[in-house]
Amino acid sequence: MAKRAAAPAGPLGDDFSFVSPVAKYVLFFFNLLFWVISMVLVAVGVYARLLKHSEAAMACLAVDPAVLLVVVGILTFLITFCGCVGSLRENICLLQVFSVCLTVVFLLQLAAGVLGFVFSDKAREKVSEIINGAIVHYRDDLDLQNLIDFGQKEFSCCGGVSYKDWSQNMYFNCTASNPSRERCSVPFSCCLHDAGQAVINTMCGHGMQARGYLEASAFIHTNGCIDKLVNWTHSNLFLLGGITLGLALPQLVGIVLAQLLINQIRDQIKLQLYNQQHRADPWY
Numbered sequence: 001m002a003k004r005a006a007a008p009a010g011p012l013g014d015d016f017s018f019v020s021p022v023a024k025y026v027l028f029f030f031n032l033l034f035w036v037i038s039m040v041l042v043a044v045g046v047y048a049r050l051l052k053h054s055e056a057a058m059a060c061l062a063v064d065p066a067v068l069l070v071v072v073g074i075l076t077f078l079i080t081f082c083g084c085v086g087s088l089r090e091n092i093c094l095l096q097v098f099s100v101c102l103t104v105v106f107l108l109q110l111a112a113g114v115l116g117f118v119f120s121d122k123a124r125e126k127v128s129e130i131i132n133g134a135i136v137h138y139r140d141d142l143d144l145q146n147l148i149d150f151g152q153k154e155f156s157c158c159g160g161v162s163y164k165d166w167s168q169n170m171y172f173n174c175t176a177s178n179p180s181r182e183r184c185s186v187p188f189s190c191c192l193h194d195a196g197q198a199v200i201n202t203m204c205g206h207g208m209q210a211r212g213y214l215e216a217s218a219f220i221h222t223n224g225c226i227d228k229l230v231n232w233t234h235s236n237l238f239l240l241g242g243i244t245l246g247l248a249l250p251q252l253v254g255i256v257l258a259q260l261l262i263n264q265i266r267d268q269i270k271l272q273l274y275n276q277q278h279r280a281d282p283w284y
Helices: 021-050 054-059 063-089 094-118 121-137 142-155 163-168 225-235 239-280
Strands: none
Touching: 021 054, 021 063, 063 094, 063 142, 063 239, 094 121, 094 239, 121 142, 121 163, 142 163, 142 225, 225 239
16 A cells, blocks of 8 residues: 655744844844944044134035045945844845945945046046145145145155145245245145154245255155155055955945845745745645
8 A cells, every 4th residue: 555645844833034143133233333433433523523613614625534524424324224223123125225325335436446447547637636625725624734744744745746736725825925924835744854853843844835846855855745645556556455355345244144134034024924824724
């Protein structure tokens, strides 16, 4: 006599879940960390913005580091908010928004890197435009001033193309009608400094734009920061690649975890519908 066929397995119990707690809480704490960082960025940016005079702040809005901090902080806050709440509440809509936004940011970064490499001349012109704009507003924003001084000291450079670019600033302009005491000068961060020098002479760049390259090179850095920046980039490709990978890796992990969690939540919803249908079945 033939054996009886085994009965099909019934629906899984209510205590079963396709949603992995590991994926759920790793994604949650991952977003929570960047959520806190974004709030710190916004707080620092707003605080730095409020410390500035309103006239100066409006004059250099486009090159204000405080504004950049606020914008980056707000965008990060919104994206990580969707990731935090979406993973904790298992909300497919918020997780999809998080995944799409993170993918767009990643693709924009990738496109910017590729375009900057392919169109290096255009990228150089854009960098030159940004540096010239920063030179114009050097005295208008203390944060920007400190940033430029730091860059000129670290890269041992002065101005964009050369030290004479500082004539674009109204205080350092070399025209005879300029009443400023800093007329035809350059910032002290352009000056050559001895390693053992304890006190910095902030007037060391006085009248340097009126001198020729050879004469001025005995006192200040005459090479522009654009060439120095390009040379530094070429010499530190592995470092820049590591930094880029370090920025891209968390984004890719976030995208993968979000998509994994979305698929698990969808499977869980299908399981719940399946169980409900079988409970309504009189033969179940």
